[in-house]
Amino acid sequence: MERVEVRELLKDLVVLRVLDKNIRYFESLWEIPEGVTYNSYVLRTREGSILFDTVKHSFSEEYVDALKRVVDLRDIKYVVIQHMEPDHSSSLKTLSTLSEFRAEVLGHPLTAKLIKSLLGVDVKFRPVKDGEELRLGDTVLKFIHAPWLHWPETIFTYVEELRALMTCDAFGAYSIPPHVISDLTYLRTQYVRFMRKYFVNIIGHYRDNVIKALNKLAALNLGLELVAPSHGAAFLGTNTINEVLKLYRSWAEGRSENKKLVILYTSMYGYNEEIIEKLLGMIKRDDIRVEVFKFTSEHRDNISDFLGEVIDARVIVLVTSTYDNSVFPITKYLLELLLAKSNTEKPLYIITTYGWNDAASREIRNILEKSKFKLSGELSVNSLLTEADLQKLSNVSKEILTLLEH
Ligand SMILES: Cc1cc2nc3c(=O)[nH]c(=O)nc-3n(C[C@H](O)[C@H](O)[C@H](O)COP(=O)(O)O)c2cc1C
Ligand SMILES: [Fe+2]
Ligand SMILES: [Fe+2]
Incomplete structure (x- = not known):
């Protein structure tokens, strides 16, 4: 069975989603019989493509094959590394060995060192500042530092024309859900437990930083249409996104709104x-x-x-x-x-x-x-x-x- 799925989520925004159904212990720690996905996103523009995160190393080969079907590797202008944990960064190592790969790697200033220590490769790297913007043709990216969600070097990227926010671990979930969720009932009744479990397991230790990141997003008033994490489903539409942000705030604050x-x-x-x-x-x-x-x-x-x-x-x-x-x-x-x-x-x-x-x-x-x-x-x-x-x-x-x- 194919372990990499390719889907166009919005015009020219494609997700490459690896299905990890056989994993038993996420981070060699967390029991997840429901499985997990690693999502990497590609944005195609007239001036070239931008890749957001990659996938876990054990899937590199299939991932690169799938990526080649979506874009010409030579056309990838930038790879945005939003988080260096190997479930997202390690296929950069494979990419960097390919002669067609010429992209510049963008990330938090701390990422340069981590690329060396975790991947052991040399890449063309450019650090991005909090709030920095980058233009490629008509596409404008805005980088938002989101430290400790889940490591110190985490960033989010806002794609202005799509009103889309790429968030890596934040807003992610376990399980192999639909590619996109826009149905509030489904979110509240089926999906929420996988999100909550992932939230506590992975970023529960950094709940104060979650609140800081939520406040930062609120102040930016981005009018989000899509939130695209690197595990689980992407969220489409204002209602769904507002609900997701609300859930995150209530978990970060440890609220108890039920008789549980x-x-x-x-x-x-x-x-x-x-x-x-x-x-x-x-x-x-x-x-x-x-x-x-x-x-x-x-x-x-x-x-x-x-x-x-x-x-x-x-x-x-x-x-x-x-x-x-x-x-x-x-x-x-x-x-x-x-x-x-x-x-x-x-x-x-x-x-x-x-x-x-x-x-x-x-x-x-x-x-x-x-x-x-x-x-x-x-x-x-x-x-x-x-x-x-x-x-x-x-x-x-x-x-x-x-x-x-x-
Ligand atoms: C392997 C083992 C070690 C125990 N060590 C202690 C102990 O150090 N001090 C003590 O007061 N009781 C000790 N107990 C007694 C249990 O704490 C007690 O019987 C308890 O009610 C067992 O409940 P449970 O069978 O539902 O786990 C031990 C029992 C077992 C089986
Ligand atoms: Fe992580
Ligand atoms: Fe992750």
Whole structure:
């Protein structure tokens, strides 16, 4: 099956989209059974073509073949490298070895060094300043520095005549969606979870920079018609784009606009599972959405999904055990990622269990001290639930319901 798709999105703007369906762990870290795409864009003008980003190295050969069907490589005047992470930059290495390739490479001033250190090639490079414009015939490009979305050297490029903004990782998503999304319902019901998951996994650590970039875009008042990221779908039309910008702001701010409870639990021999069953029975309400992520001897949910769901949750509950005089190791790892990627002021309840000494609770409190999370309640259970524990659990569940309803 073809792994590179070529589609004209707007007049003379073509996307070359690589489908990576076999990847298991994005960045060797994030479980993505839904797959991912790498999108490179070509803008054809009368004076020559402009290439925006490339694709992951393992697809270079097919990508270059597809590119040759879209443009004559000799006609590529510029390659804009908007981000140096190899999922977007590494096919520049292949291109640079071809005799027909004569393009000048444009990017953030920091990009020159990264081309050397990550790709090890010499290219004709020209740094672009924030706000700098470049004209090619009737085409005007405006470069917008967007540091830390997702690396320090990230830039966006605005194509004036198309009112199109090329954004690389920002506004990207996992999955293999349609090439273009203009349907708000589809965006809100089907696509949003892949966007949110990608957002938290990849740029969740840089949420302050997301807000800076959104404010910068708002001040530029670009009147966008197309937003074209390098993963997932492009967004067409003002309504869709405004919704995407709104979603990004709300995730960056860690807002919770719904009655969503996220529960994470681990259970080695079923003691915590018993607590979960009781707790779920106590909080069952039709208007409340509960997402449960579990780590047991039969099942392991995806950490990538947990992080994606937690960012817009109203309340988080963590149920885990004491292990070797500390907290269960998977929980420690999950907490580390939670703090790095989704550190928000959300209320968090912890229920820890133990055999002889509740070291889990002490360790979790230590970890959370450095976070923004509000430790709203704690329950410590000596393995089997007692009547007194059940009463405390019932009180905790009432508190959680009150939080969810407000
Ligand atoms: C491998 C292992 C290590 C444990 N280490 C500790 C420990 O260091 N301190 C302690 O108080 N309990 C320890 N426990 C007891 C568990 O924390 C306790 O029984 C808990 O309720 C188990 O819940 P779960 O089976 O749902 O994971 C350990 C249990 C196991 C299986
Ligand atoms: Fe990236
Ligand atoms: Fe990327």
